[in-house]
Amino acid sequence: MTDTAFPLPKPALLTADWLRAQGVEDGEGFWRALRPEAVVCAPATMRAAKSTRLGFTNSLMRRMRREGWTITLRLSDLQATGEGMIVYDIAAGERAFTFLAWCEAGGEEDRLGRFYEVDYDFYGSLREGRTPTAQARDEAERMRRNVWRGRTDNGCLGWTVANRSKRLFADVVETLAAGRQPDPGRIAEGGGYILRNAGWYGNGRHGSRSWLSLPADHPFAAPYHVDLFALYMWRLVAAEAANTIAARRAPQRAVRLDAGIAGYLGVGNSSGIGMVATLVRWPTWFASYNVLRETVIARAVIRDSVAPEAAARMAGLLAQTIAFYDRQPASDLPGIESPAGLSRGLARLAETLRARVQAKDMGFLWRDLAEAAKAAGSAEVSEQFNALLIEVEAEFADAVEGLLGALMNTPRGIDPAATAGDIRRIIAGRYGWALALDLTTPESRAHFWYKSEENGENRRGERAVDAGAERETFVDVAGIVQELDRRLAALPAETPIADFLLTWPEYTNAVARILLATRLPYSEVQANILHRDFLPMDGIRYLLSIYGLQYSLPYSTRWVRGVFYQGAPLPGADGRLQSDPAIFPVLDLPRPEEVSA
């Protein structure tokens, strides 16, 4: 259903009653405040996307804390070389899980952690139930011996691999073994992590359990929570491994890593172009997350007055965010705004906020600040401010987050009553951006995306140079929409689409996603992904922000680095998370002499 306030389909779940129950009385104003698709789904906006409270690491950690999950170290059996086994027991509600990690001896090699490699520093497995230690050792052995050809069983939720950040990991171990704490500044300069994620292989891979089989009340039923929980566990393994190796090397002298430093450590991550293929492949998921985020932003900007407490909260968040960006390295790539520039833009917003609060001018404060952020001409400032708005609207955001599962179940299939004319009308209304693209030039078809023989890794070739374009994988939404529109134009408008698809079944997927666009807004990346000038980093940064990556630094236009869980809460002595996640890590690190005392 659409109307003049919002010319896109309104998600069926966002009824007037639901909105009213959440305190949104001005329904029309709310719909009018939602941003247009041309903004939300544009690569430039996606490039600037920031982690929010709705990000999956954040929703996972809040769930862990809310439900009192416990994480308990069962075994830390490492040699002085670093080789050995670490096992954690996890209790989540009525369910138990085991995370087991095999650690290889530290060598000289600094592994990249690419998909085609066969040797890693750490092999991990997340299993449902309390896996006996002997069985955990067997599982670890299967992983490290066979790697990509290895098989597990239905009790396993997935395998994961990781590598040491060789220099920093060794430094931390040596310093602890010498009875001192590592220099926090050096850790921060080194990226803030001592272990790098090298991938999660679940949802059926290697014979693991299919995610679809998890019941709705399962601790990992939410999208990406199982993957990101494994990533969280690597963070614990990294610190535990450093502690245990140091203690093995110097039993009398070694100290354990200070809790403040351990809490600051995150997990390093690098992502390539496969993430863009993921965004294209799952339009329902893409739309669902966008709906959540845009709904909360719209709710914030229609507030006719902002409470002093909320303004104070925003001021605190702005200060924390500015401090975070002040410490981040800049990217050398053109088109990436500098953290310093972002920090300055946010400081201007903070100043405006301070002046408005001082003047007790709280009417439509969020709207005005969001407008000021946009007017500053920086997409990064604008998206970061939007992310902070979502944090300030925590209660509403958490209610909206509860809609994710239902949104993701929005049907994506063929409407048997649809005709060729119907589909063309939808294309004209919602895919004008695709029809407007000139796809006849060589640069518009410059690239093709393919799967490599190396574990099916997604890669991108150049059509004019590389062989194999006939085997390209599907990312070309704009191209198929134009083709489909041309074919349908040759038919009588009343032709049932089912008749057309019997003859042209290769368009079934395209018709299904076009029909999805009548049920959900924001379902397509509005870009020609094959174009010479399309930058995969835009999609990669966007997807990483959804996962919860706090800051991403493109290494190239196709490869993006960052750190997960930096500053995230750790389990306390009772195994429970001690706090909810902060939007950014607090960088108030102790000096070495303070913590080694």
Place this chain on the structure above:
Amino acid sequence: MRVSYGEMRRAAVDALRGLGLGFGQAEDAVEALLVTQAAFGRGYGLIRLAEAARDDSRPRPAPESTGNGQERIDLRGATLLPWAERIADLLRARHATGNGSHRLEVAGTAGGWVLPQIARRLALAGIASRIEWAAPQGGHPDEAGSFLCFGGLAGLAPGQVMLAHRQAPAGAAGRAGIVTGPEAASGLPAGARMVDLDAALAGFIAEGLPVDAAEHAQWFAEIAARVRLPTSERSRAQAG
């Protein structure tokens, strides 16, 4: 070896593409393949049949009216697997625009194991169906024998179908006669057995399926590999 649902689904899309199907058609056909494997253990057989019948120069099918409200689709030797979902949607479209019963003959085809999935899809849309399958002559080892299949009958859940062996009439080889609507409910033989496709699929999703490792490697991994490109240092750099 036990294979997971997510694992086979992923491999099956690539395997279907390796048989020459476009991405959209492979995505479309994969559910029929997985349901058939779960319920009858015949998903691999459908891939083998599709491989044997592959002919990329075959004319595209289209429904033709044969009078008296009946329609016919000639698949000209293609297997049913890539078309099963399209046939189900075509019949759903006919019911969306008109009440009563509809008759559709699908001729020149093979791979009858997938027909219960058409009955399931129709039943999920509230449409009863009766499908008469006459197996093609020649006796390919992966081919289903002739049978009758009923879906959407009163007392059956949408995911349940009734199956009964039948003696196909002479000259009807490689043909599926599908009747939908009120007329579909007649003619259920006394000896028909119920097969719960939804339960089989749910079991597959929850527990995975035991399969022959060599068969799996041959008919999924090897065919799927056809859509993958050889690697090189240049290729590795193209990942990011």
